[in-house]
Amino acid sequence: MSDNIATRKAYGEALVELGRANPDVVVLEADLSKSTMSALFAKEFPDRFFNFGVAEADMIGAAAGFAVSGKIPFASSFAVFCTGRAWEQVRLVVGYAQTNVKIGGSHAGITVGEDGASHQMNEDLALMRAIPGMTILVPADAVEMKLAVPAAAALKGPVYIRLGRMPVPVLFDGDYRFEIGRAAKLREGKDVALIGCGIMVDACLQAADILKEKADWSATVINMSTIKPLDRAAVVDAARTCGRVVTAEEHSIIGGLGSAVAEVLGEECPTSMARIGLKDCFGESGKPAELLEKYEMNPQDIAEAALGLS
Amino acid sequence: MSKQEVESKSSAPAPQGDTVSLLQERARQIRRDIIMMLAEAGSGHPGGSLSAADIVACLYFHIMRHDPARPDWPERDRFVLSKGHACPVLYAALAEAGYFPKEQLMSLRKLGSPLQGHPDMCKVPGVEMTTGSLGQGLATGVGMALAAKLDKSPRRIFVMIGDGESQEGQIWEASMAAAHYKLDNLTAILDFNGLQIDGPNAEVMAVQPVADKWKAFGWNVVEIDGHDIPQILHALSPDRKAAGKPTMIIAHTVKGKGVSFMEGVVDFHGKAPNKEQAEKALAELGT
Incomplete structure (x- = not known):
């Protein structure tokens, strides 16, 4: 088994690979790019990276605007903010509007650790499940995350991807098959x-x-x-x-x-x-x-x- | 203003470019449709629909490059009605432009109709964004404007917001972002009729000094009479854009404009006219 890798790191790397393969991919962020690892994309594709500052509702709205303009937006922030703070925006202009928006929620769960309960998002899956038409992915390791990101991009419609802060063991090898909706x-x-x-x-x-x-x-x-x-x-x-x-x-x-x-x-x-x-x-x-x-x-x-x- | 002044240099279809008198007639038709569809529906929002009618007429019949035969034409200009409760004005304009048959207007708010109580972009051709929960449309317009810049496209993005809606924090998040990203392809229009459900803005939650707020946020601010067609056209024309700045048109309007007993009456924010009121309103608007 190789070194532990955080799924957020794999997410950032997967976005870069996706950005190389597809010029329509844009990445939106709300001032946490170094934490969600969307900074990796920002470094390679500064023209396709948009920081909205500490304004998650605005970021989700803008993501919907990108999506209806033919782009594939990945909007990243901490899970608590992009699914909690901006829940009603996700409901209306992503869920109800069926826009092709992908949301990456990092620092999900209790292993956020020292930041405490304000930042430990343990309700994001419940919030996203309640929205009709939302696809929800929780990759288990870096290998699965690398497969989940392009799969989310290929799926037309709203997707929420949950990312973790903590480095975790790599469970799967190159033969692992990932398919949305398949256990x-x-x-x-x-x-x-x-x-x-x-x-x-x-x-x-x-x-x-x-x-x-x-x-x-x-x-x-x-x-x-x-x-x-x-x-x-x-x-x-x-x-x-x-x-x-x-x-x-x-x-x-x-x-x-x-x-x-x-x-x-x-x-x-x-x-x-x-x-x-x-x-x-x-x-x-x-x-x-x-x-x-x-x-x-x-x-x-x-x-x-x-x-x-x- | 002449048609030539707003014609695009691109190969896109030119705006329909109705003259001032034709635009006044379009706005009158739109107002008649608003009254008829709301009376038929038995519920809905006449006040803010009527206040926006002249501006919406100017957008769809003079300013915007769009093609009702190709609602998904990628290079079209976009209009987002952020104050989605005023959707009768949007539906009436879209039907008038030919996006769908006019008879469909009478299905407003009825079971199975594409014309939902608030706009649903998945159901109605020409509706560019699903709205209804206030405060969200401007942010979506920011995304559309950024995408247009990324595509190096000349398409323009128009977003109409309400004055009560301006109390939503997300409006100001989007305002900051539009200035930050220098979105001079984005024009917001404030339908400033001064009234919201619970009463005058000034009593419910003051929005003034609203021009100063938008200027302070880095926008190019223009104030007009929102019922004066030449003023509206002038404000919306591409040459009124300020390089590197989004434009906010503060349109001073009258809620319920065009129907004497609805003008300036708070109760007609969200109350449909009954049959008798509708007949009186239509008589005032003329056949």
């Missing part, structure tokens, strides 16, 4: 299905090892990198095979992956399940590892939740 089954088991997204996919893989060691359970592990449209068939299939489901996300247990999976199972295949994530609370300042431990989002928490299912 990736990383391990096949029969006792529990662990369905994760983002950095929690790695935690699910580790949880599967713990379960094997502690209880001789075999776990199916699914990387659900597309939150919407959700791969319903993959969820139902895993639930039928395993009879137990645990979801894991760096997000509130309300409105994100866990909710999406629960909705599908409730309607199609009622299954004993547990949700790992922020339990309807805000985070706080601290080191990412400390926060993951305190808020019970580590591999052992996933494993324990699985073993607690009937």
